[in-house]
Amino acid sequence: MLEIKEIKINYENNPMGLWGNPQFSWVMKSHERNVKQTAYHLQIATDDEFTTLAFDSGKVEDEQSAHIVASGFQMKEATKYFVRVKVSTTAGDSDWKEAFFVTALAGPQSWLGKFVTAETIADKDNAKGTYVRSTFSVNKKVKEAYAFTTGLGIYEFYLNGEKVGEDLLTPGWTAYHKHLLYQTYDITEFLVEGQNGVGASLGAGWFKGTMGFIPRRNIYGDCTAFLGQLLIRYQDGTEEIIATDESWLGHDSPVEFAEIYDGEIYNANKEVPDWSKGPMPAGDWKPVEVVSYDKEVLQPQSNCRVKAIDTMPARKVFVTPEGDTVIDFGQNMSALIEATATGKPGDVIEIWCFEELDKDGNVYLDNLRGAKQAMKYTFAEAKTATYMPKFTFMGFRYAKVVSWPGTPKAEDFIAYAIHSYMEPTGTFECSNPDLNQLQSNILWSMKGNFVDIPTDCPQRNERLGWTGDAQIFIRTSAYLMNVYTFFDKWLTDVAKEQQPNGAVSQVVPDIITGYAGDNWLMSQGTFGATAWADVAVIAPWTLYLTYGDKAILAKQYESMKGWIDFMVDYSEDYIWSFGLQCGDWVALDAEEGSYFGATPEDLLCTAYFAYSTGLFVKSLQALGKEEEAKEYQELYQNVVDKFKGTFFDENGDMTAQTQTSYIVALYFGLVPEGLEEQTIEGLKRLLAKEDGHLVTGFIGTPYFCHALSQNGALKEAYELLLKDDFPSWLYQVKRGATTIWEHWDGIKPDGSMWSADMNSFNHYAYGAVGEWLYRAVAGLEIDENKPGYLHSIIYPRIGGDLEYVEAAYQSIYGEVGIRWEVAEDTVKLRITIPVNTTATVKLDTEQIIEADGLDFVEKNGQMVAEAGSGVYRVVMKR
Numbered sequence: 001m002l003e004i005k006e007i008k009i010n011y012e013n014n015p016m017g018l019w020g021n022p023q024f025s026w027v028m029k030s031h032e033r034n035v036k037q038t039a040y041h042l043q044i045a046t047d048d049e050f051t052t053l054a055f056d057s058g059k060v061e062d063e064q065s066a067h068i069v070a071s072g073f074q075m076k077e078a079t080k081y082f083v084r085v086k087v088s089t090t091a092g093d094s095d096w097k098e099a100f101f102v103t104a105l106a107g108p109q110s111w112l113g114k115f116v117t118a119e120t121i122a123d124k125d126n127a128k129g130t131y132v133r134s135t136f137s138v139n140k141k142v143k144e145a146y147a148f149t150t151g152l153g154i155y156e157f158y159l160n161g162e163k164v165g166e167d168l169l170t171p172g173w174t175a176y177h178k179h180l181l182y183q184t185y186d187i188t189e190f191l192v193e194g195q196n197g198v199g200a201s202l203g204a205g206w207f208k209g210t211m212g213f214i215p216r217r218n219i220y221g222d223c224t225a226f227l228g229q230l231l232i233r234y235q236d237g238t239e240e241i242i243a244t245d246e247s248w249l250g251h252d253s254p255v256e257f258a259e260i261y262d263g264e265i266y267n268a269n270k271e272v273p274d275w276s277k278g279p280m281p282a283g284d285w286k287p288v289e290v291v292s293y294d295k296e297v298l299q300p301q302s303n304c305r306v307k308a309i310d311t312m313p314a315r316k317v318f319v320t321p322e323g324d325t326v327i328d329f330g331q332n333m334s335a336l337i338e339a340t341a342t343g344k345p346g347d348v349i350e351i352w353c354f355e356e357l358d359k360d361g362n363v364y365l366d367n368l369r370g371a372k373q374a375m376k377y378t379f380a381e382a383k384t385a386t387y388m389p390k391f392t393f394m395g396f397r398y399a400k401v402v403s404w405p406g407t408p409k410a411e412d413f414i415a416y417a418i419h420s421y422m423e424p425t426g427t428f429e430c431s432n433p434d435l436n437q438l439q440s441n442i443l444w445s446m447k448g449n450f451v452d453i454p455t456d457c458p459q460r461n462e463r464l465g466w467t468g469d470a471q472i473f474i475r476t477s478a479y480l481m482n483v484y485t486f487f488d489k490w491l492t493d494v495a496k497e498q499q500p501n502g503a504v505s506q507v508v509p510d511i512i513t514g515y516a517g518d519n520w521l522m523s524q525g526t527f528g529a530t531a532w533a534d535v536a537v538i539a540p541w542t543l544y545l546t547y548g549d550k551a552i553l554a555k556q557y558e559s560m561k562g563w564i565d566f567m568v569d570y571s572e573d574y575i576w577s578f579g580l581q582c583g584d585w586v587a588l589d590a591e592e593g594s595y596f597g598a599t600p601e602d603l604l605c606t607a608y609f610a611y612s613t614g615l616f617v618k619s620l621q622a623l624g625k626e627e628e629a630k631e632y633q634e635l636y637q638n639v640v641d642k643f644k645g646t647f648f649d650e651n652g653d654m655t656a657q658t659q660t661s662y663i664v665a666l667y668f669g670l671v672p673e674g675l676e677e678q679t680i681e682g683l684k685r686l687l688a689k690e691d692g693h694l695v696t697g698f699i700g701t702p703y704f705c706h707a708l709s710q711n712g713a714l715k716e717a718y719e720l721l722l723k724d725d726f727p728s729w730l731y732q733v734k735r736g737a738t739t740i741w742e743h744w745d746g747i748k749p750d751g752s753m754w755s756a757d758m759n760s761f762n763h764y765a766y767g768a769v770g771e772w773l774y775r776a777v778a779g780l781e782i783d784e785n786k787p788g789y790l791h792s793i794i795y796p797r798i799g800g801d802l803e804y805v806e807a808a809y810q811s812i813y814g815e816v817g818i819r820w821e822v823a824e825d826t827v828k829l830r831i832t833i834p835v836n837t838t839a840t841v842k843l844d845t846e847q848i849i850e851a852d853g854l855d856f857v858e859k860n861g862q863m864v865a866e867a868g869s870g871v872y873r874v875v876m877k878r
């Protein structure tokens with residue numbers, strides 16, 4: 001029995017809004033072992049009976065089940081395509097498996113609509129909400145209908161009184177003037193015969209509202225606007241297009257104020273009943289103005305859109321010692337609260353969201369800095385109202401009830417955790433509950449900060465796409481969820497925001513370059529920081545590793561090269577420096593009150609120069625650019641030699657005695673030959689000096705456990721991971737953290753807080769240890785030579801007094817999984833390898849007790865077996 005479990009199209013299920021020839025892949029399931037695909041058959045049709053074929057591959061004798069491109073397939077715009085695949089394998093043939101996708105518009109020439117606004121220049125400095133709308137009639141039987149919509153600001157699209165789709169915060173945040181996404185919707189079911197009403201509700205969003213830690217508004221423009229185009233295909237074969245133009249009308253909405261940081265103010269007295277229904281509703285509607293905007297920058301977005309993903313009912317409502325009424329949702333997150341209250345005219349619901357209680361159990365707002373994170377609703381009539389803001393989001397676990405008609409109860413509040421829609425791919429569980437909580441905290445920090453772009457934090461007046469944070473965390477995130485589309489989109493902006501000299505911005509979208517003002521930190525430079533800018537190379541490489549897809553390397557090639565060449569241009573004898581370097585950000589070995597860790601800048605810059613150049617060489621090889629690969633290989637060797645010759649002294653010690661120096665040297669392969677032993681001993685010594693604790697920042701922390709476990713210090717790696725006193729990952733867990741903190745000492749052992757000027761409790765950077773849990777503890781590792789888990793390396797590192805670990809990753813081929821369980825003097829393992837892939841199983845043992853058909857041989861003190869797909873139960877001696 002062989003079954004196709006699912007078909008992915010551009011890594012998504014049934015994507016809405018594609019343009020360009022997509023990639024297909026499929027996951028197969030079989031109870032047999034060593035199953036390989038021998039042939040596939042892919043069809044694309046315009047009907048679900050597959051009578052009108054747009055593409056037919058015929059039977060293709062090929063093992064490949066991912067990255068399949070239907071060559072020769074010409075897609076038509078605004079069309080639903082049905083896809084089916086069947087395969088032949090060594091375990092028999094499958095049935096057809098079906099999926100679909102809907103295409104977007106073919107390009108700028110297809111846009112007939114104009115951006116329209118209900119605002120005037122007098123609204124430049126406000127953040128009120130507006131409506132734009134129109135009416136059209138449908139007098140024939142509709143076959144199908146699609147809408148293509150976007151906005152300047154945040155928009156919600158409505159038809160006949162109903163919101164279309166479940167997306168939030170559309171069109172998301174991109175470098176708007178270079179890259180603006182539009183969304184595609186199937187609106188067939190929304191249309192009615194006769195008069196139809198169509199409209200959009202708009203808010204300031206990232207486009208026009210105040211953004212940045214150096215507050216600035218109207219960054220991208222002075223007014224919000226909506227662009228929409230509806231295509232209706234009738235059963236009689238005719239078509240009609242309804243598009244935004246001068247005939248549309250505008251009105252203020254009940255949203256008196258809405259911005260990303262500060263929240264939303266909604267006044268029900270200003271509601272316009274039936275505003276998006278047909279025919280024309282009452283109200284003081286005025287003609288819209290047309291806003292000119294370059295349509296060349298429009299690109300379709302498929303399914304990776306922000307949505308309400310988790311429903312989080314309030315756990316309790318309590319009163320603090322200072323007398324505030326506070327709602328506890330039990331989980332720090334990015335979310336929107338839905339509040340239900342019964343009030344009379346003039347009654348007000350007002351709620352302020354925040355992350356932590358202070359040491360006395362009172363409301364702590366200081367770390368939000370300028371962000372208000374408030375929601376306010378004014379009743380117009382006596383009724384039970386349910387209100388959830390739409391043009392903002394908040395980062396919080398708690399909320400203070402500032403105003404409420406009556407007495408609030410927990411059941412009056414539900415929070416909806418929001419993030420970009422990505423399929424969960426990783427699960428990890430073990431016998432240590434604190435480690436499980438850490439894993440959950442990592443996942444929740446990912447959710448909280450994958451709100452359209454990868455942000456540093458979701459609560460204070462920042463929430464920016466800090467490139468270093470994303471670089472550090474990408475590998476962990478790629479275990480937890482299917483991040484391909486998410487990062488593909490953001491990397492487009494990384495490239496578009498790159499400086500002419502190749503330097504990569506510290507934040508993407510870049511709203512700080514040129515506007516640093518007198519901010520002492522940023523005035524030093526806003527691009528070209530080591531480890532931050534390296535995202536341009538590390539992120540595409542990580543996507544290539546995880547999904548085996550060369551397309552991302554090809555797409556980002558110029559951007560990757562630009563960054564490497566920048567380092568070349570700004571280096572002298574392979575040591576480079578430029579502007580502001582963030583260094584080993586917020587490391588504990590920083591001087592009191594400083595953000596900058598003790599590891600010297602030149603050492604870190606050279607280390608990353610080597611690391612990124614090495615990855616670029618591998619990327620060039622993957623792309624078949626052999627000549628260029630040779631050229632950069634020479635550069636790589638020179639940088640590595642320079643590092644070895646400069647940052648090790650004549651005694652073989654590192655010139656900088658910091659944990660991070662040793663970590664980067666070990667993990668990036670920069671240790672001079674013969675000094676391997678001395679270098680790992682050096683790191684162990686620096687660790688022992690801190691009584692086994694880390695004092696590392698953003699650069700050293702992610703690789704700390706790897707640097708140890710890859711160099712014979714597995715015991716120390718586990719000890720480090722499992723430390724639970726300050727400073728450590730589990731210290732946060734013991735202090736009740738539900739997400740990852742920005743600082744090891746966010747809350748100090750005495751209960752006091754790190755300075756409120758920068759103290760986020762939802763910052764994923766230190767959660768990068770999640771990668772070690774999957775790659776080392778569970779041992780689910782990628783083979784660089786056959787990426788995308790086409791060949792896996794299963795090498796679990798048993799230790800840490802863990803009794804069992806169970807982890808799985810849903811790869812593009814299916815589940816790669818492991819369970820290991822320690823008995824007295826044996827370890828039992830269950831290993832899962834997906835159909836059409838292979839794996840090398842490596843175990844640290846002298847003896848395999850049960851091999852379950854695998855052929856283990858002794859190699860360098862390990863037992864190693866090559867395995868085909870299937871589930872294997874192995875028992876080894878401890």
Ligand code: BGC
Pocket residue numbers: 456457462466468469582585758
């Ligand atoms: C952010 C960090 C970021 C850093 C770099 C901070 O304000 O929150 O996560 O990487 O600045 O300067």
